[in-house]
Amino acid sequence: xxxxxxxxxxxxxxxxxxxxFDDIRKLPTEDELIEIYKVSRNTIRRAVDVMARRGMIxxxxxxGMFLRDVFQxxxxxLEVFRGMTDTFKNNRLETKVIAFDQIFANEEIAKxxxxxxxxxxxxxxxxxxVDGIPNCFEYxxxxxxxxxxxxxxxITNSVYEFITSDPKKKIGYVDxxxxxxxxxxxxxxxxxxxxxxxxxxxxxxxxxxxxELFDYSxxxxxxxxxxxxxxSNFA
Amino acid sequence: xxxxxxxxxxxxxxxxxxxxFDDIRKLPTEDELIEIYKVSRNTIRRAVDVMARRGMIxxxxxxGMFLRDVFQxxxxxLEVFRGMTDTFKNNRLETKVIAFDQIFANEEIAKxxxxxxxxxxxxxxxxxxVDGIPNCFEYxxxxxxxxxxxxxxxITNSVYEFITSDPKKKIGYVDxxxxxxxxxxxxxxxxxxxxxxxxxxxxxxxxxxxxELFDYSxxxxxxxxxxxxxxSNFA
DNA sequence: TATAATTTGTCCGTATGTATA
DNA sequence: TTATACATACGGACAAATTAT
Numbered sequence: 362x363x364x365x366x367x368x369x370x371x372x373x374x375x376x377x378x379x380x381x382f383d384d385i386r387k388l389p390t391e392d393e394l395i396e397i398y399k400v401s402r403n404t405i406r407r408a409v410d411v412m413a414r415r416g417m418i419x420x421x422x423x424x425g426m427f428l429r430d431v432f433q434x435x436x437x438x439l440e441v442f443r444g445m446t447d448t449f450k451n452n453r454l455e456t457k458v459i460a461f462d463q464i465f466a467n468e469e470i471a472k473x474x475x476x477x478x479x480x481x482x483x484x485x486x487x488x489x490x491v492d493g494i495p496n497c498f499e500y501x502x503x504x505x506x507x508x509x510x511x512x513x514x515x516i517t518n519s520v521y522e523f524i525t526s527d528p529k530k531k532i533g534y535v536d537x538x539x540x541x542x543x544x545x546x547x548x549x550x551x552x553x554x555x556x557x558x559x560x561x562x563x564x565x566x567x568x569x570x571x572x573e574l575f576d577y578s579x580x581x582x583x584x585x586x587x588x589x590x591x592x593s594n595f596a
Numbered sequence: 597x598x599x600x601x602x603x604x605x606x607x608x609x610x611x612x613x614x615x616x617f618d619d620i621r622k623l624p625t626e627d628e629l630i631e632i633y634k635v636s637r638n639t640i641r642r643a644v645d646v647m648a649r650r651g652m653i654x655x656x657x658x659x660g661m662f663l664r665d666v667f668q669x670x671x672x673x674l675e676v677f678r679g680m681t682d683t684f685k686n687n688r689l690e691t692k693v694i695a696f697d698q699i700f701a702n703e704e705i706a707k708x709x710x711x712x713x714x715x716x717x718x719x720x721x722x723x724x725x726v727d728g729i730p731n732c733f734e735y736x737x738x739x740x741x742x743x744x745x746x747x748x749x750x751i752t753n754s755v756y757e758f759i760t761s762d763p764k765k766k767i768g769y770v771d772x773x774x775x776x777x778x779x780x781x782x783x784x785x786x787x788x789x790x791x792x793x794x795x796x797x798x799x800x801x802x803x804x805x806x807x808e809l810f811d812y813s814x815x816x817x818x819x820x821x822x823x824x825x826x827x828s829n830f831a
Numbered sequence: 832t833a834t835a836a837t838t839t840g841t842c843c844g845t846a847t848g849t850a851t852a
Numbered sequence: 853t854t855a856t857a858c859a860t861a862c863g864g865a866c867a868a869a870t871t872a873t
Binding site for chain 4: 625626627641655656657658659660661805806
């Protein structure tokens with residue numbers, strides 16, 4: 362059973378993306394949305410709250426809820442975590458698998474993934490190519506106690522989609538540390554750049570709702586094409 | 597009159613930082629917090645919701661609200677925008693003013709700041725030094741129609757603090773685009789790095805609650821010392 | 832300029848669902 | 853299985869900011 366506020370949010374987002382509100386650059390008022398969706402004011406407010414956090418709208422007290430036009434070409438919105446397959450669904454996304462191994466956590470990985478040394482892991486290296494341009498070189502570790510099975514098809518498409526296709530495994534938290542550093546020789550080669558070029562690096566931990574850390578990954582982005590977008594609002 | 601949920605949130609944050617919950621790594625239950633703060637359940641939930649978004653706690657249904665220990669030393673938490681003066685209040689923060697001019701918006705700046713060409717602006721260049729290490733070289737443009745006055749003391753301390761000291765001027769939104777690029781010669785010199793070294797760059801727009809874009813800035817960070825932290829949770 | 836209407840923001844109490852212990 | 857604790861949802865009331873009269 363999907364929560365009502367999520368249904369409303371999805372519907373509003375779809376309408377917004379389809380340009381339904383482009384004429385007046387405003388959403389209907391809360392009272393109108395209550396009528397449209399036949400839910401309580403709280404539920405409406407919760408739905409639009411998420412949209413406001415994602416930077417899609419800007420509610421102004423006494424005035425209305427206005428569309429924002431910050432929509433980014435080619436920016437990765439940090440408020441919307443959905444894996445690359447979804448982020449670039451309107452682009453041609455290729456994935457080159459460089460490594461796909463079953464390993465066991467060493468001290469460093471065990472610490473990063475908050476588990477015992479020797480915990481079984483999948484280790485991946487992949488290059489993501491968007492519209493023919495190398496976008497990202499990814500190192501991934503996945504805890505096999507939580508993700509027991511993967512195959513070549515899954516990792517060539519979307520690990521994220523595969524995991525969330527199990528309704529019991531709901532992603533709860535994703536932490537990212539964003540840094541810049543120099544590309545290694547290997548990374549440069551994979552991204553068609555030069556060794557020592559700048560890299561925009563995102564080091565990620567993904568956890569399930571109950572807190573189990575199942576995924577640790579280092580994403581080394583092409584600095585020429587990748588931008589992160591962070592939208593904040595202060596209620 | 598400050599909102600109750602903000603009061604509760606501030607109190608809980610202070611308690612958490614002071615280590616009040618360190619023994620069991622949990623917050624009191626919602627019902628206990630209702631008793632403690634004498635407010636409704638909604639108000640409690642709203643307060644802890646903000647804390648969860650900031651990555652301080654992890655609420656787990658059926659179990660409790662657990663402390664998270666992600667508080668990475670020296671990371672700039674992207675969920676908490678408060679200017680550097682506040683972020684580094686426990687560090688020695690120096691500011692070197694390189695430029696402080698009154699100018700008028702050219703086409704490029706007018707576009708970025710969504711205003712007319714010729715709009716009066718303050719233009720700043722500053723180096724921020726944390727504990728003796730150059731942390732960030734900042735270019736800032738401030739719309740003088742919204743920020744009519746600044747002086748050397750204000751810009752050496754905190755423009756942000758000065759602006760928000762006026763209770764009528766409440767910051768509503770901050771958009772950031774995060775990229776990596778090479779340092780220019782000037783930037784490298786200011787940061788005690790080498791020309792061509794990587795830079796972690798944040799390009800920011802800050803808006804008041806009613807949407808006026810008052811500040812545009814480009815922050816070029818020292819890639820050796822600066823990390824951004826982005827914490828997400830998926831309710 | 833002042834007032835009323837509109838619209839979002841805050842807060843309360845209650846009921847029921849769902850995941851965990 | 854039962855109790856605990858967070859999640860969702862409803863409806864009502866009033867406050868605050870903006871817009872229209």
